[in-house]
Amino acid sequence: xxxxxxxxxxxxxxxxxxxxxxxxxxxxxxxxxxxxxxxxxxxxxxxxxxxxxxxxxxxxxxxxxxxxxxxxxxxxxxxxxxxxxxxxxxxxxxxxxxxxxxxxxxxxxxxxxxxxxxxxxxxxxxxxxxxxxxxxxxxxxxxxxxxxxxxxxxxxxxxxxxxxxxxxxxxxxxxxxxxxxxxxxxxxxxxxxxxxxxxxxxxxxxxxxxxxxxxxxxxxxxxxxxxxxxxxxxxxxxxxxxxxxxxxxxxxxxxxxxxxxxxxxxxxxxxxxxxxxxxxxxxxxxxxxxxxxxxxxxxxxxxxxxxxxxxxxxxxxxxxxxxxxxxxxxxxxxxxxxxxxxxxxxxxxxxxxxxxxxxxxxxxxxxxxxxxxxxxxxxxxxxxxxxxxxxxxxxxxxxxxxxx
Numbered sequence: 427x428x429x430x431x432x433x434x435x436x437x438x439x440x441x442x443x444x445x446x447x448x449x450x451x452x453x454x455x456x457x458x459x460x461x462x463x464x465x466x467x468x469x470x471x472x473x474x475x476x477x478x479x480x481x482x483x484x485x486x487x488x489x490x491x492x493x494x495x496x497x498x499x500x501x502x503x504x505x506x507x508x509x510x511x512x513x514x515x516x517x518x519x520x521x522x523x524x525x526x527x528x529x530x531x532x533x534x535x536x537x538x539x540x541x542x543x544x545x546x547x548x549x550x551x552x553x554x555x556x557x558x559x560x561x562x563x564x565x566x567x568x569x570x571x572x573x574x575x576x577x578x579x580x581x582x583x584x585x586x587x588x589x590x591x592x593x594x595x596x597x598x599x600x601x602x603x604x605x606x607x608x609x610x611x612x613x614x615x616x617x618x619x620x621x622x623x624x625x626x627x628x629x630x631x632x633x634x635x636x637x638x639x640x641x642x643x644x645x646x647x648x649x650x651x652x653x654x655x656x657x658x659x660x661x662x663x664x665x666x667x668x669x670x671x672x673x674x675x676x677x678x679x680x681x682x683x684x685x686x687x688x689x690x691x692x693x694x695x696x697x698x699x700x701x702x703x704x705x706x707x708x709x710x711x712x713x714x715x716x717x718x719x720x721x722x723x724x725x726x727x728x729x730x731x732x733x734x735x736x737x738x739x740x741x742x743x744x745x746x747x748x749x750x751x752x753x754x755x756x757x758x759x760x761x762x763x764x765x766x767x768x769x770x771x772x773x774x775x776x777x778x779x780x781x782x783x784x785x786x787x788x789x790x791x792x793x794x795x796x797x798x799x800x801x802x803x804x805x806x807x808x809x810x811x812x813x814x815x816x817x818x819x820x821x822x823x824x825x826x827x828x829x830x
Contacts, residue, residue, distance in 0.1 A: 469498045470809050473554035473574075475545075476503035476520055477562040479687070480733040482512040483625045483717075484560065489518070491802045497809070500552050502545065504562075507687050511714040521548065524564065526688075529656040542567040549574060556809055560621070561585060566593050577808065581621050582732060582754045583607050584659055595808065597801070601759040615804055619797035620756060622733065626740040627793045629718045636723050639709055645681040646725050646781060649738075652686060652695065653730030653749070663750025664730050670772045671728055671748055671779075672699060672708070680781065682708045683720060685734075725784040728769075732757060739765040741790055746779050 472492060474485055482503075489499060503509050503520035513520055523544050527537025541564035549557075549568050557569045560579045569576045576593040583606040596608050600616040608614060641647055650671070653664035675682045682702070686692040692710055695703075702708035718737055721727055727738040727745040732754070738745035739760045746767045747757060753768065760766035767778055 469496050470556075471498040471500065471552065471554045472805070472809065473500040473502070473549065473552070473557045473565070475557070475559040475562040475565040476501070476509060476513070477506070477559055477565075478504075479507045479509050479512055480621075481560045482509060482516055482518060484621055486516055486518060487625050487628060487798055488802060488805075491798065492805070495802070495806055497806075500548065500554055502548060504541065504564075508714050515714050515716070523548070526656070529660070538563045538567065542571075546572075556805070558805065566591055569593075575808075577805070579621070580607055581756050582659075584752045584754060597804065599756055602755045606755065617797060617800045617804065619794075619800075620736055620740070622736040622740045623792075623794070623797035624801065625798075626718065626737065626790075627795055627798070629722070629741070629790060629792075631722050631789070632716070632719050633723060635715065635719050639683060639711065640706075641681045641683070641709070645679055646783060647723065648675055648680060648682045649720055649724040649727045649729075649734070650675070650682050650684045651727075651729035651731055651734045652684065652691060654687060655691065656688075659751045661750040664748060665750075667748035667750055667769060667772065667775070668730055670775050671769075672702065674775050674779070675781075676702060676707060677781075678707070680707065683724070684708055684710050685715070685717070685720075686710060687731075722786070722790065725782070726780070728779070735766055736760065740792055742787075742792075744780065744784055 474489065476482055476485060489501070492499060501518070501520040503513060503522050505522050505525040507526070510522060513522075524537070524541035527533045545564055545568045549572055553572075554574060557565050557574050557576045558579075559565050559577075560581075562578070566576050566578060568574075570591050575595075577595040577597055578593040579597045581599055581602070583602060592608065592610065593613075595613045595615055596610075597615045597617060598607055599620050600618055601620070602616070604614070636647065652668055654660055655665070672682070684695060686695055695708075695710060699708060703710060717734065718741065721734070721738050721743050722741055724738075724743060727734060727743055728748060729735045729738075729745070730748050730750075732747075732749070735745050735747050735749075735757065742765075744767075745765075746769055747761075748769045749757070753761075757766060757768070761768050769775060769778060
């Protein structure tokens with residue numbers, strides 16, 4: 427068999443034959459062999475749709491645990507932001523279907539309807555027992571049409587929902603209050619911890635990342651994430667706070683590693699802040715990086731969005747949010763615990779952001795698998811239970827409660 431090659435941070439990595447077979451099987455939606463022999467019943471099948479960049483590292487450990495349980499997996503992804511590059515980085519093969527439809531609300535609606543149609547052949551042919559995503563509206567739409575049970579995970583209550591079409595189960599962190607994610611009461615499930623707690627325990631530091639980015643050893647390192655300018659929840663306030671933050675960080679002994687969300691945003695940053703990139707005070711990586719590794723070797727993190735903020739909080743790195751939209755329950759929870767500092771206005775930037783070296787421990791202190799196990803156990807409870815929703819809901823909550 428000819429092995430496939432994966433590229434990570436510019437290094438060619440050869441895939442072992444056994445992993446290559448797994449990759450090929452997963453792409454075809456037949457992990458553990460979906461074909462039945464001698465009339466044997468096939469294994470349960472889950473369709474996971476990766477809809478955005480943060481969902482790649484999030485679903486990776488869930489996929490591995492489900493495979494250990496003998497579940498057949500169908501993996502699809504949307505070509506949005508850096509999804510495809512991260513799939514390559516983490517060697518996760520997916521059938522890429524559909525793309526990004528910009529910030530216009532009408533185009534977003536039409537784009538989701540188009541992608542739902544594009545997903546139809548995969549869903550109709552492979553007929554999963556459960557469809558799972560972290561907010562894939564297109565998957566919910568087509569699954570409702572095909573009568574396929576759906577579970578959607580959410581961790582930000584102010585995202586736009588499909589409204590007229592809801593999934594069978596909504597799965598969210600236990601810090602999110604009841605009633606804010608949906609008005610329905612049946613099929614609402616909660617898991618312990620946060621989304622980032624699923625994959626952060628897998629992290630192992632690699633110091634070479636800073637030398638690869640040519641960061642001077644005596645510089646303060648700041649990881650900066652711009653706002654999600656094409657998201658429906660984006661506000662001009664986020665852009666203003668981002669610009670004020672860059673000006674505040676423009677100091678000769680600081681290197682700001684800025685991680686744009688898309689190629690378009692990268693071009694805008696290079697154009698509008700050419701003085702910082704030319705001086706080397708702002709570094710924009712050419713390829714996707716291991717975000718957790720960069721966060722760990724930073725002295726502080728400033729982000730205009732939720733995922734990187736929560737990753738830093740999970741690792742114990744000082745982190746500041748310049749998100750100008752509505753603050754969700756998860757970020758409010760972290761702020762109340764003192765693990766995330768919210769920047770409300772331009773005056774807060776010099777007053778709250780501490781430009782000091784982080785006293786980094788020898789290793790991360792985050793190896794609890796409770797969140798991952800709670801999520802996987804609940805998924806398996808639903809997958810193996812009666813198709814009656816009320817019974818499934820009770821069983822899933824009972825098993826989850828016992829695990830916690």
